[in-house]
Amino acid sequence: RKEVEQDPGPFNVPEGATVAFNCTYSNSASQSFFWYRQDCRKEPKLLMSVYSSGNEDGRFTAQLNRASQYISLLIRDSKLSDSATYLCVAVRGGYQKVTFGTGTKLQVIP
Amino acid sequence: ETGVTQTPRHLVMGMTNKKSLKCEQHLGHNAMYWYKQSAKKPLELMFVYNFKEQTENNSVPSRFSPECPNSSHLFLHLHTLQPEDSALYLCASSQDRTSGGSSYNEQFFGPGTRLTVL
Numbered sequence: 001r002k003e004v005e006q007d008p009g010p011f012n013v014p015e016g017a018t019v020a021f022n023c024t025y026s027n028s029a030s031q032s033f034f035w036y037r038q039d040c041r042k043e044p045k046l047l048m049s050v051y052s053s054g055n056e057d058g059r060f061t062a063q064l065n066r067a068s069q070y071i072s073l074l075i076r077d078s079k080l081s082d083s084a085t086y087l088c089v090a091v092r093g094g095y096q097k098v099t100f101g102t103g104t105k106l107q108v109i110p
Numbered sequence: 111e112t113g114v115t116q117t118p119r120h121l122v123m124g125m126t127n128k129k130s131l132k133c134e135q136h137l138g139h140n141a142m143y144w145y146k147q148s149a150k151k152p153l154e155l156m157f158v159y160n161f162k163e164q165t166e167n168n169s170v171p172s173r174f175s176p177e178c179p180n181s182s183h184l185f186l187h188l189h190t191l192q193p194e195d196s197a198l199y200l201c202a203s204s205q206d207r208t209s210g211g212s213s214y215n216e217q218f219f220g221p222g223t224r225l226t227v228l
Contacts (some may be wrong), residue, residue, distance in 0.1 A: 004152075032215065034133070034216060034217075037138070041202055043219040043220060043221050043222050044153070044200075044219050045219070046217070046218065049216055050120050053170070087152075087153070091215060098143070098155050098158075098217070099152075099155070100152045100153040100155075101152060102152040103151075
């Protein structure tokens with residue numbers, strides 16, 4: 001089983017829609033979690049950290065469920081510019097054990 | 111320069127060549143990383159340095175040799191690579207910090223070096 005698993009998609013959604021991605025992690029020792037966004041042929045860019053209490057940044061909401069070992073990302077009112085691949089990251093042992101998921105591709109359609 | 115920079119942005123090399131990739135971070139971070147990203151595969155962590163000390167080596171072949179002369183610079187020396195080593199090589203940095211028993215180490219990536227091995 002992969003340490004971090006994501007549905008590769010693609011998720012094709014119309015502008016203005018709400019879309020949610022889940023990511024599961026297998027190692028319960030994972031301590032911190034992040035969502036990154038990667039545009040085609042570009043480097044990943046940090047979208048948001050995922051805190052135990054959940055956090056929101058504008059149209060984006062991230063949640064962590066330690067009991068079920070998954071994190072989620074909710075995007076409201078999708079924009080065309082949200083089209084990208086969203087990478088889930090789990091970290092354990094501080095900075096040392098960093099595992100990326102394969103990413104979920106989102107395509108927002110006009 | 112700000113953030114994380116990498117040079118060269120593109121590199122084509124033969125299997126017998128020796129080349130080096132360079133990464134520089136201007137963020138004052140204490141940890142630096144090398145990743146490999148191949149098509150349709152997740153980012154693979156290769157090496158981690160913290161305060162110039164290598165703390166992680168994820169079973170990377172010896173034809174990849176990292177060097178971290180100081181906390182701002184990281185190199186990846188390449189020697190006798192194989193065509194399957196062709197990929198995007200990404201450098202990242204982070205400031206490892208702990209708060210409330212949790213670690214926070216958001217990583218910031220450079221633009222990457224797209225490597226093609228012929």
